[in-house]
Amino acid sequence: MNNYLDTTVDVYKQAALKPDVGLCCTTTPIWQLPELQIPKIMQEMNYGCGSTVHPRDLVNSPKVLYVGVGGGMEVLQFAYFSRQKGGVIGVDLVEEMLTACDKNLLQAEKENAWFQKEFVELRRGTALDLPVEESSIDVAAQNCLFNIFTKEDLKLALAEMYRVLKPFGRLVLSDPITENRMPDSLRNDSRLRALCLSGSLSMKEYLQMITDAGFGTVEVRAKRPYRILAPSQFDTEEMILLDSIEVCAIKDPMPADGPCIFTGKTAIYFGEEEYFDDQKGHVLMNNQPLAVCDKTANAFHILGRKDIYVSESTYFYDGGGCC
Known part of the structure; x- marks a missing residue:
């Protein structure tokens, strides 16, 4: 395993064993939906930078894949729209995070009359080699995970998402991006990369990698200021602004004149x-x-x-x- 992935596993193992409220900071308010109660522990373990849950993606009880389960908040939200056995598959590499998520789902079952834990199936695996069948998923999602990967691994992760999606399926992503130059000293810092701070690409690079994976339509749904890497705190001569971006990529045929990016x-x-x-x-x-x-x-x-x-x-x- 690459060094930065070793560090990532360690960071999120600790975040599973002891919730770290400041690890990430979502820029999107938590969905308020009828009869949906999100346990406090899930909110404390919400290690994302935006939201990947959009009701217009989730019609007709879709089969959903969520990679990087965290405390289970978005897994629960997806289950709200797919109330069927195994309707949501949650994949994570960190055993402790899967255990914590499973425990939190039990709590969610107590707080939500509509929710049954069997709606969610948790699987151990990596985004680089998903334990999911080809063309079996309607909606795939990840929140502040792909930003951790190097470009080489990001290419693999996007290819895996493309593989498991059905034709016209949707990949919903939320990641930090930056238009500022990221010094190599920060980009190569495995801990800062694991913390979703130094792996950020520019928007153009980020969208290019998504379309290079074959997605014919890409929607930019939100972009908001996220974090500041200041010279007084990090090894950078200039201030670096990170934005949080929310994107939906659709597995539809690639137009002859190139992808449609909204x-x-x-x-x-x-x-x-x-x-x-x-x-x-x-x-x-x-x-x-x-x-x-x-x-x-x-x-x-x-x-x-x-x-x-x-x-x-x-x-x-x-x-x-x-x-």
């Missing part, structure tokens, strides 16, 4: 006609906003029309639009 851009046509049709499948009704992927937004820019407004990225996309 970063929250909108196009509005305000010309003299009733609508504008680019003859490529995109119709803009007069003065009606349309969410567009970055590829389409760029094509509209190239047209140079004065009657089409294209917004900058908001890094918030919640469905609909051009593709």
